[in-house]
Amino acid sequence: xxxxxxxxxxxxxxxxxxxxxxxxxxxxxxxxxxxxxxxxxxxxxxxxxxxxxxxxxxxxxxxxxxxxxxxxxxxxxxxxxxxxxxxxxxxxxxxxxxxxxxxxxxxxxxxxxxxxxxxxxxxxxxxxxxxxxxxxxxxxxxxxxxxxxxxxxxxxxxxxxxxxxxxxxxxxxxxxxxxxxxxxxxxxxxxxxxxxxxxxxxxxxxxxxxxxxxxxxxxxxxxxxxxxxxxxxxxxxxxxxxxxxxxxxxxxxxxxxxxxxxxxxxxxxxxxxxxxxxxxxxxxxxxxxxxxxxxxxxxxxxxxxxxxxxxxxxxxxxxxxxxxxxxxxxx
Amino acid sequence: xxxxxxxxxxxxxxxxxxxxxxxxxxxxxxxxxxxxxxxxxxxxxxxxxxxxxxxxxxxxxxxxxxxxxxxxxxxxxxxxxxxxxxxxxxxxxxxxxxxxxxxxxxxxxxxxxxxxxxxxxxxxxxxxxxxxxxxxxxxxxxxxxxxxxxxxxxxxxxxxxxxxxxxxxxxxxxxxxxxxxxxxxxxxxxxxxxxxxxxxxxxxxxxxxxxxxxxxxxxxxxxxxxxxxxxxxxxxxxxxxxxxxxxxxxxxxxxxxxxxxxxxxxxxxxxxxxxxxxxxxxxxxxxxxxxxxxxxxxxxxxxxxxxxxxxxxxxxxxxxxxxxxxxxxxxxxxxxxxxxx
Numbered sequence: 220x221x222x223x224x225x226x227x228x229x230x231x232x233x234x235x236x237x238x239x240x241x242x243x244x245x246x247x248x249x250x251x252x253x254x255x256x257x258x259x260x261x262x263x264x265x266x267x268x269x270x271x272x273x274x275x276x277x278x279x280x281x282x283x284x285x286x287x288x289x290x291x292x293x294x295x296x297x298x299x300x301x302x303x304x305x306x307x308x309x310x311x312x313x314x315x316x317x318x319x320x321x322x323x324x325x326x327x328x329x330x331x332x333x334x335x336x337x338x339x340x341x342x343x344x345x346x347x348x349x350x351x352x353x354x355x356x357x358x359x360x361x362x363x364x365x366x367x368x369x370x371x372x373x374x375x376x377x378x379x380x381x382x383x384x385x386x387x388x389x390x391x392x393x394x395x396x397x398x399x400x401x402x403x404x405x406x407x408x409x410x411x412x413x414x415x416x417x418x419x420x421x422x423x424x425x426x427x428x429x430x431x432x433x434x435x436x437x438x439x440x441x442x443x444x445x446x447x448x449x450x451x452x453x454x455x456x457x458x459x460x461x462x463x464x465x466x467x468x469x470x471x472x473x474x475x476x477x478x479x480x481x482x483x484x485x486x487x488x489x490x491x492x493x494x495x496x497x498x499x500x501x502x503x504x505x506x507x508x509x510x511x512x513x514x515x516x517x518x519x520x521x522x523x524x525x526x527x528x529x530x531x532x533x534x535x536x537x538x539x540x541x542x543x544x545x546x547x548x549x550x
Numbered sequence: 551x552x553x554x555x556x557x558x559x560x561x562x563x564x565x566x567x568x569x570x571x572x573x574x575x576x577x578x579x580x581x582x583x584x585x586x587x588x589x590x591x592x593x594x595x596x597x598x599x600x601x602x603x604x605x606x607x608x609x610x611x612x613x614x615x616x617x618x619x620x621x622x623x624x625x626x627x628x629x630x631x632x633x634x635x636x637x638x639x640x641x642x643x644x645x646x647x648x649x650x651x652x653x654x655x656x657x658x659x660x661x662x663x664x665x666x667x668x669x670x671x672x673x674x675x676x677x678x679x680x681x682x683x684x685x686x687x688x689x690x691x692x693x694x695x696x697x698x699x700x701x702x703x704x705x706x707x708x709x710x711x712x713x714x715x716x717x718x719x720x721x722x723x724x725x726x727x728x729x730x731x732x733x734x735x736x737x738x739x740x741x742x743x744x745x746x747x748x749x750x751x752x753x754x755x756x757x758x759x760x761x762x763x764x765x766x767x768x769x770x771x772x773x774x775x776x777x778x779x780x781x782x783x784x785x786x787x788x789x790x791x792x793x794x795x796x797x798x799x800x801x802x803x804x805x806x807x808x809x810x811x812x813x814x815x816x817x818x819x820x821x822x823x824x825x826x827x828x829x830x831x832x833x834x835x836x837x838x839x840x841x842x843x844x845x846x847x848x849x850x851x852x853x854x855x856x857x858x859x860x861x862x863x864x865x866x867x868x869x870x871x872x873x874x875x876x877x878x879x880x881x882x883x884x885x886x887x888x889x890x891x
Contacts, residue, residue, distance in 0.1 A: 241889075280889075280891065283707055283710070284710040285703065285706060285707075285889070285891075286890065286891065287887070287889060301710070304710040305709075305710050305711050308707070308708060308709070308710050309708075313707050315703070315707070319699055319700020319701070319703065319704070320699065320700065320701065320704070321696070321699045321701045322699060323565075323566050328564060331560075332557045332564075333557070333704065333705075335553050335554075335556050335557035335560065336553055336554050336558075336705060336708050336709060337553065337708040338552075338553035376704065
């Protein structure tokens with residue numbers, strides 16, 4: 220499913236038709252981005268999802284000027300990038316992939332040097348260290364930090380500029396459950412303060428909880444985008460779960476509904492009915508044949524199942540899926 | 551821009567390798583200066599008199615040995631023994647065979663006396679070589695570790711103008727190394743002048759002599775900066791300190807050992823003209839002569855003179871200048887065009 224997502228005037232991030240092909244003498248050409256589109260509206264927490272090797276990190280690095288695109292258009296905060304990246308860089312905080320810092324400097328030194336380089340007041344260093352919970356360990360060398368602490372430092376470095384747009388690639392990577400919750404609260408807090416957050420993550424439960432909208436990428440192309448509820452609704456199939464007072468009537472109820480034009484999947488203790496406009500139609504149709512419904516519930520899908528469906532990366536028994544082995548799902 | 555320069559100066563000074571190498575540099579240079587302070591001794595009348603006395607003692611001892619040998623020889627001859635194997639002809643009685651006083655030069659027994667004007671030029675070369683090594687390690691590590699640990703990528707997220715970042719880093723590095731060279735160079739000169747003044751001789755230090763040292767110092771500083779820039783460029787190209795160190799070892803092995811052996815086997819004339827160290831020597835000495843002893847050019851005096859190939863400091867400047875420019879150009883081009891993945 221390819222969702223049309225209308226570009227609003229408040230878009231802080233716009234990508235259109237982005238293309239990037241990696242060429243290597245040994246491995247030949249590999250198309251990482253194949254006309255990718257993405258829009259993020261101001262003030263949102265936007266989830267950027269995709270399987271490994273789908274082009275997420277390439278997109279973020281290209282957006283941030285680390286990789287040169289082969290084509291397409293990008294804009295951040297209304298400024299075309301990479302041409303005007305230097306004028307918006309001060310308003311964009313980002314961490315890309317795993318946090319990497321000079322191991323022999325402390326967190327305090329690392330942030331202080333970045334503050335100097337970015338001409339940010341040194342007082343801000345203490346603020347962000349407090350914000351990410353590293354205040355008491357700030358003077359220790361980064362090499363002594365756990366992955367989660369390095370992740371916190373990375374977030375702190377991105378927040379140092381007090382950015383309008385915050386781009387975080389896997390910020391929960393390596394965090395303990397408490398840290399994940401703190402990170403979630405921080406995202407909400409930042410969003411509430413007016414900051415736009417783009418969040419790339421594989422923890423889809425988290426994304427579903429904190430993101431207002433999502434973009435799903437597969438094989439270098441956008442396969443879904445829009446508000447989370449909308450994306451879920453578009454992929455729920457409009458099905459309803461139907462249970463009867465007597466499980467022995469399921470078979471005859473199925474026949475009645477099929478005869479009435481619905482698609483029915485007979486399960487041991489319920490029917491899965493699709494192709495109906497309104498759930499009440501099921502109740503009415505069955506009641507007309509003296510079959511009484513005990514439970515009627517719309518089928519709900521979560522982001523994980525939508526993700527797996529759209530990217531074709533759901534595990535298949537007996538198969539070992541390889542990285543990059545997504546399948547194109549018909550629109 | 552000011553902020554970036556300030557951050558880079560702080561980063562350079564804060565790095566452990568910079569501090570460690572600076573301490574080793576000061577200790578190494580200090581050790582050499584101390585060794586010469588201890589080793590050099592001012593030569594006065596007392597030292598000359600002692601040297602003369604020692605020369606006389608050595609002459610007399612040698613004469614005693616000679617007389618003993620003559621006596622032993624005469625005795626052996628009287629016994630009818632074959633003396634030709636053990637003793638000189640005529641038992642050493644030939645005129646001029648006996649030790650002569652003038653053969654025992656008192657100056658051989660004088661203590662080492664450092665002569666500032668005559669010898670300090672060599673010490674400028676030694677200083678430049680040691681500081682160049684410092685510049686190479688610090689320069690390679692400064693940018694190599696930044697790339698390797700992801701620090702450069704972080705910085706580029708803040709400062710997306712890549713060339714501006716690269717030039718700032720290079721400028722700060724060269725400025726820092728130049729400052730170290732100038733400060734330590736001044737201390738080095740002062741140390742050896744004091745050694746000459748109090749433990750040796752300064753010689754007549756004319757303005758021309760000081761200018762000559764200043765020019766040698768400037769050439770030395772130029773080499774230090776070129777080596778530092780090459781190390782920076784190589785580490786930036788390879789995004790790792792090891793790239794610069796690897797190339798340095800590779801060039802050392804290929805140029806100084808491999809080329810010498812290969813050109814020697816091929817009997818190429820003036821083989822050393824293809825070896826980098828020849829150009830370093832010419833740079834310091836202003837000119838370096840290579841000789842081909844297989845050729846014989848008859849001189850006015852009838853002697854056989856070898857063919858000669860002269861490497862000038864201008865040629866060295868060209869070799870080092872082009873090499874440095876090529877490495878930096880490649881680093882700049884790659885910095886502009888590479889995908890940072």
